[in-house]
Amino acid sequence: MQPRTRFRRVLQALVLAMLAVVPAPLRSQQTSREPLTAMSFNIRYGTAKDGENQWTRRRAMVFDLLREQDADLIGLQEALDFQIEEILSAAPSYAAVGIGRDDGAAGGEMSAILFRRNRFRVAEAGNFWFSDTPATPASKSWGNNVTRICTWARLIDRDGRGFYHYNVHLDHESQPSRERSTQLLRERIEARAFSKDPVIVTGDFNVGESNPALSSMRGPFVDTFRVVRPNEQPAGTFTGFEFGKLDGEKIDYVLVRPGTEVLRAEIVRFSREGRYPSDHFPVIARVRFVS
Numbered sequence: 001m002q003p004r005t006r007f008r009r010v011l012q013a014l015v016l017a018m019l020a021v022v023p024a025p026l027r028s029q030q031t032s033r034e035p036l037t038a039m040s041f042n043i044r045y046g047t048a049k050d051g052e053n054q055w056t057r058r059r060a061m062v063f064d065l066l067r068e069q070d071a072d073l074i075g076l077q078e079a080l081d082f083q084i085e086e087i088l089s090a091a092p093s094y095a096a097v098g099i100g101r102d103d104g105a106a107g108g109e110m111s112a113i114l115f116r117r118n119r120f121r122v123a124e125a126g127n128f129w130f131s132d133t134p135a136t137p138a139s140k141s142w143g144n145n146v147t148r149i150c151t152w153a154r155l156i157d158r159d160g161r162g163f164y165h166y167n168v169h170l171d172h173e174s175q176p177s178r179e180r181s182t183q184l185l186r187e188r189i190e191a192r193a194f195s196k197d198p199v200i201v202t203g204d205f206n207v208g209e210s211n212p213a214l215s216s217m218r219g220p221f222v223d224t225f226r227v228v229r230p231n232e233q234p235a236g237t238f239t240g241f242e243f244g245k246l247d248g249e250k251i252d253y254v255l256v257r258p259g260t261e262v263l264r265a266e267i268v269r270f271s272r273e274g275r276y277p278s279d280h281f282p283v284i285a286r287v288r289f290v291s
Contacts, residue, residue: 032288032290033157033159033161033288033289033290034157034158034159034288035261035263035286035287035288036072036073036119036157036286036287036288037069037070037071037072037073037264037284037285037286037287038071038072038073038074038075038165038200038202038254038284038285038286038287039069039071039073039074039075039202039254039268039282039283039284040074040075040077040167040202040203040204040252040253040254040282040283040284041066041074041075041076041077041252041278041280041282041283042076042077042078042169042204042252042278042279042280043062043076043077043078043079043083043277043278043280044078044278044279044280045078045080045109046059046080046082046083047080050241052275053241053275053276053279055083058275058276058277058278059083059086061270061272061275061276061277062087062277062278063086063087063090063091064270064272064277065268065270065277065282066087066090066091067090067091068270069268069282069284071284072115072116072119072120073113073114073115073116073120073155073165073200073202074094074113074114074115074202075111075112075113075165075167075168075202075203076098076110076111076112076113076114076167077109077111077167077168077169077203077204077280078109078169078204079098079109079110079111079112080108080109080110081100081106081107081110084096084098084110084112084114087114088114091114093116093117093118094114094115094116094117095114095115095117096112096113096114096115097112097113097115097122097125097151097153098110098111098112098113098127098151098167099127099149099151101129101137101138101147101148101149102137102138102147103137103138104127104137104138108138108147109149109169110149110151111149111150111151111167111168111169111203112151112167113125113151113152113153113165113167115153115155115165119157119158120155120156120157120158121155121156122153122154122155122156123154123155123156123162124153124154124193125151125152125153125154126151126152126153127149127150127151127152128149128150128152128184128188129147129148129149129150130142130144130148130149130150130168130170130171130177130180130181130184130185131148134184134188140177141180142171142174142176142177142180142181143171143173143174143176143177144171144173144174144177145173145174146171146172146173148168148169148170148171148177148181149168149169150166150167150168150185150188151166151167152164152165152166152167152188153165154192154193154194154197161197162194162197163197163198163199163200163289164189164192164194164197164198164199164200165199165200165201165202166185166188166189166199166200166201166202166203167201167202167203168181168185168201168202168203168204168205169203169204169206170182170203170204170205170206170207170213171206172206175211175212175213178205178206178207178211178213179212179213179216181213182205182213182214182216182217183216185201185217186216186217186220189201189220196291198256198257198260198289198290198291199221199256199257200254200255200256200287201217201221201253201254201255201256202253202254202255203252203253204251204252204280205251205252205253206251207249207251208249208250208251209223209226209249209250214253217255219258220257221255221256221257221258222255222256222257222258222260222262223253223254223255224253224254224255224256224262224265224285224287225250225253225254225265225266225267225283225285227262227265228262228264228265229265229266234246234247234248235250235267236248236249236250236281237249237250237251237252237267237280237281237283238251238252238279238280238281239276239279239280239281240279241275241276241279243271243274243275243276246269250267251280252280252281252282252283253283254283254284254285254287256285256287259290260287260288260289260290261287261288261289261290262285262286262287263286263287263288264284264285264286265283265284265285265286266283266284266285267281267282267283268281268282268283268284269281270282
């Protein structure tokens with residue numbers, strides 16, 4: 001199947017989700033929100049020459065992990081069009097939003113958002129590039145050699161109330177790029193149309209917990225993992241496929257606004273026969289929005 005065809009099928013899934021009827025009860029009947037589970041997962045490029053860890057030899061583990069964790073939302077990083085197509089085929093309860101960072105269509109990595117199609121509908125969605133011209137496909141400005149993109153969506157839950165999900169993959173080399181990227185991310189979040197809607201951010205930030213690029217997100221956001229596990233070590237999320245590696249920096253995050261109820265958060269160290277489904281551990285959190 002050609003990439004354009006695969007991309008059209010992803011879009012078709014989105015359209016079906018947008019057309020789904022999600023009943024909205026009367027405001028007087030609304031009480032607390034239903035909790036939701038969000039995951040951030042860098043699945044590693046499907047075209048990477050990783051030998052025993054190449055995509056065809058680990059994709060079944062990825063599918064099993066996703067089915068086992070059963071998240072309502074999944075922010076993917078390093079996801080290529082054909083990988084998303086395979087995931088949607090293996091886990092048809094999800095639909096996806098996202099575009100390729102290289103051309104604004106199906107080319108290159110997508111920072112795609114998967115969402116449970118029988119619970120959410122998409123009210124609005126979009127993308128922007130981490131550059132001085134964020135509306136220009138494939139643009140880059142801040143010392144990063146690799147194009148970087150954010151995908152976002154405003155989703156309506158089955159109670160009729162909305163929230164925003166932003167998913168990112170920051171640069172792995174340029175610290176100026178990471179700092180400017182989180183600055184732009186905060187600006188875009190603050191400028192969202194429905195300013196009172198809750199926000200969740202997932203991503204591979206490519207920085208540890210003390211890095212200024214992440215520190216600048218504190219205040220507006222909290223790391224769900226540290227809300228419930230403030231002192232847990234080791235907490236590394238990048239393994240490079242090295243089995244048993246748990247140390248190093250925590251570079252993958254699920255962030256929420258302060259005051260959001262965090263019911264559970266963990267690093268998912270799923271493995272099978274001494275192998276991991278990716279070179280990153282997913283991180284997952286179950287949260288309840290308070291507004």
